[in-house]
Amino acid sequence: MTTEIHPCVPFLAAALAAPLLKGRLRQAALLAAPCLALLLLVRLSGGARWTFEILGNDLILLRLDSLSMIFCVIFVIMAFLGNLYGIEAPPGQQAASQIYVAGSLGVVLAGDLVTLFLGWEIMAVSSTFLIWGRRNKKALRAGFRYLLAHIFGGGLLFVGVLLQRQAGSVLFESITLDFPGMLILTAFALNAAVPPLGAWLPDAYPEATVPGAVFLSAFTTKTAVYALARGFAGTDVLVWAGAAMTLYGVVFAVLENDIRRLLAYHIISQVGYMVCGIGLGTSLSVNGASAHAFCHILYKGLLFMAAGAVIHVTGRSKLTELGALAPIMPLTTIFYIVGAFSISSVPLFSGFVSKAIVVSASTLRSGGLELVLTTASMGTFLSIGLKLLFAVFFKKPSGEAISLKRREPPRHMLLAMGLASIMCVSIGVWPAPLYRILPYPLAYHPYTRDHVIGTLQLLLWTGFGFMVLIKKLEGKSTITLDTDWLYRRGAPRLIRGVAAGYTAVAASAERTLLATGRNVSTLWSNPLHVWRALSIPYDDERRFRPLLIVHMVWILSVFLAAALVFWQFL
Amino acid sequence: MKRSCDNEAPGDGVMRRFRKVFYLALVVVVLADLFSSHSEHAVFFWHKLPGFDALYGFLSCILVVLFAKTLGRMILQRREDFYDD
Numbered sequence: 001m002t003t004e005i006h007p008c009v010p011f012l013a014a015a016l017a018a019p020l021l022k023g024r025l026r027q028a029a030l031l032a033a034p035c036l037a038l039l040l041l042v043r044l045s046g047g048a049r050w051t052f053e054i055l056g057n058d059l060i061l062l063r064l065d066s067l068s069m070i071f072c073v074i075f076v077i078m079a080f081l082g083n084l085y086g087i088e089a090p091p092g093q094q095a096a097s098q099i100y101v102a103g104s105l106g107v108v109l110a111g112d113l114v115t116l117f118l119g120w121e122i123m124a125v126s127s128t129f130l131i132w133g134r135r136n137k138k139a140l141r142a143g144f145r146y147l148l149a150h151i152f153g154g155g156l157l158f159v160g161v162l163l164q165r166q167a168g169s170v171l172f173e174s175i176t177l178d179f180p181g182m183l184i185l186t187a188f189a190l191n192a193a194v195p196p197l198g199a200w201l202p203d204a205y206p207e208a209t210v211p212g213a214v215f216l217s218a219f220t221t222k223t224a225v226y227a228l229a230r231g232f233a234g235t236d237v238l239v240w241a242g243a244a245m246t247l248y249g250v251v252f253a254v255l256e257n258d259i260r261r262l263l264a265y266h267i268i269s270q271v272g273y274m275v276c277g278i279g280l281g282t283s284l285s286v287n288g289a290s291a292h293a294f295c296h297i298l299y300k301g302l303l304f305m306a307a308g309a310v311i312h313v314t315g316r317s318k319l320t321e322l323g324a325l326a327p328i329m330p331l332t333t334i335f336y337i338v339g340a341f342s343i344s345s346v347p348l349f350s351g352f353v354s355k356a357i358v359v360s361a362s363t364l365r366s367g368g369l370e371l372v373l374t375t376a377s378m379g380t381f382l383s384i385g386l387k388l389l390f391a392v393f394f395k396k397p398s399g400e401a402i403s404l405k406r407r408e409p410p411r412h413m414l415l416a417m418g419l420a421s422i423m424c425v426s427i428g429v430w431p432a433p434l435y436r437i438l439p440y441p442l443a444y445h446p447y448t449r450d451h452v453i454g455t456l457q458l459l460l461w462t463g464f465g466f467m468v469l470i471k472k473l474e475g476k477s478t479i480t481l482d483t484d485w486l487y488r489r490g491a492p493r494l495i496r497g498v499a500a501g502y503t504a505v506a507a508s509a510e511r512t513l514l515a516t517g518r519n520v521s522t523l524w525s526n527p528l529h530v531w532r533a534l535s536i537p538y539d540d541e542r543r544f545r546p547l548l549i550v551h552m553v554w555i556l557s558v559f560l561a562a563a564l565v566f567w568q569f570l
Numbered sequence: 571m572k573r574s575c576d577n578e579a580p581g582d583g584v585m586r587r588f589r590k591v592f593y594l595a596l597v598v599v600v601l602a603d604l605f606s607s608h609s610e611h612a613v614f615f616w617h618k619l620p621g622f623d624a625l626y627g628f629l630s631c632i633l634v635v636l637f638a639k640t641l642g643r644m645i646l647q648r649r650e651d652f653y654d655d
Contacts, residue, residue, distance in 0.1 A: 255642040
């Protein structure tokens with residue numbers, strides 16, 4: 001009987017419990033929910049369950065296979081780490097994040113597009129509260145922009161699903177690229193933060209609460225990666241869209257000054273590898289995308305936890321205001337380094353064993369693709385492994401120094417970061433268990449002599465490049481324009497322009513209409529006013545005799561008209 | 571090069587030793603390439619060039635930074651209060 005329970009149920013229960021329980025009891029509920037969900041998950045057997053028929057739709061709430069399994073496992077693990085990290089967050093925040101996790105499990109386990117859409121919207125709404133939870137004006141506005149972007153994406157998805165239903169079935173399998181398919185693809189791409197639809201991500205994530213950003217970094221983009229892998233594996237446009245994403249994130253991160261915004265741009269860059277792997281569509285590349293999603297969730301969560309710890313302790317979030325934190329927060333520094341080395345695919349860390357699969361798969365398509373992905377990988381090491389690490393933890397702060405004695409974040413935060421670090425290193429050292437749960441059978445050996453030497457060359461010589469350019473890479477207190485400019489500045493301007501144009505046209509139409517009316521009524525009351533229209537002097541005061549002349553004129557014209565008609569018809 | 575590195579080092583002695591080890595490592599990884607087989611998984615010609623990865627890593631790092639900085643200076647970077655009302 002227990003095998004029948006949907007793994008999102010424990011999270012929904014925890015969402016209810018969080019505001020109702022207090023103290024240790026609440027903490028226990030939050031930590032128990034992911035454990036229970038994992039237990040339910042491993043006891044599920046494959047196939048479709050929880051099927052309903054509503055309004056002629058076959059809804060499948062629980063469909064498990066190897067592709068959904070790996071995403072569910074990592075989501076549940078990440079939920080545990082996130083709950084541990086945010087165990088002292090306000091209960092409202094905790095409830096929102098539990099609903100957010102439940103929504104993403106709903107999406108990944110959905111067997112049909114209607115269920116997927118429901119989970120999609122639950123995620124969008126609940127995650128917005130993780131941004132609003134910061135409770136300042138910037139977060140409020142960023143949250144609204146985030147919500148509107150996702151409502152737009154949800155609308156596209158909804159229309160796509162409706163059209164798909166009209167055409168036949170709403171089962172969530174491989175989707176053909178006709179018009180409804182393209183709507184659905186666009187909606188998925190928006191959530192995967194594919195530019196130019198992805199500006200909501202670096203706009204909103206850095207404004208979220210400290211534990212909220214940890215959750216956000218993991219779930220929205222990776223459910224989209226899952227949805228793309230399920231629906232659009234082998235879609236050619238995704239190959240180069242993904243490759244472009246990897247570089248786009250890297251280039252914008254070089255310019256960034258806010259630490260969490262820098263990390264957010266690298267979410268886009270890393271998701272690019274997954275999107276590219278899905279686009280390639282081979283079993284090797286889809287395996288690579290899934291493995292990379294698994295590793296990415298762990299190390300990106302870890303990086304956001306470390307950045308959050310820095311913000312929690314110092315209250316600052318800008319490279320230009322931070323520096324020399326290594327002596328103050330040595331443990332956080334070590335955890336950050338583990339995350340940074342993992343994302344940079346340093347051998348023995350998790351990114352090395354997953355990114356390599358996608359890059360290997362790309363060589364089967366084209367050499368240019370491999371070089372683009374390698375460049376982006378080096379850019380990642382440059383920004384996260386070198387620039388941010390150096391600027392936050394080692395360099396002397398350029399502004400006001402941080403006068404703190406040794407002060408780490410609270411123990412539960414350290415514990416969450418420690419667990420994530422252990423997982424990153426264990427996957428890197430011993431990738432076999434990860435490779436076993438991938439969607440397709442995989443025989444891949446990341447630790448060949450050539451691969452390790454090649455990677456070390458790339459990394460070390462990128463480090464040399466960093467030393468050469470160190471001056472250029474110092475943080476600058478600027479912000480960077482992205483496509484969110486279009487709706488933050490462009491759209492208001494456009495609306496103002498359209499409104500002004502409309503007002504001008506309407507006003508002139510109104511003027512013309514009123515003038516015409518005035519003239520008609522004047523002429524009607526006295527046709528002799530036509531003299532005035534022809535600019536012939538006509539003295540109103542003395543010669544205006546409406547009673548007699550006007551009525552005579554009208555009576556005569558009526559007779560004239562009647563006579564004309566009479567002659568014409570007889 | 572020398573000048574730019576001086577600013578980064580608070581603990582000078584440690585940093586100098588670290589830098590020596592680092593330069594040594596740069597040379598060692600390139601030399602190590604001479605002893606690797608280059609036969610496994612060599613798909614394109616550059617997989618067989620010794621030291622290609624080192625050169626590519628260095629150049630792509632420089633290019634990414636210069637490209638990003640130019641783009642930022644010309645179009646993308648604004649004052650921090652750009653979006654404030």
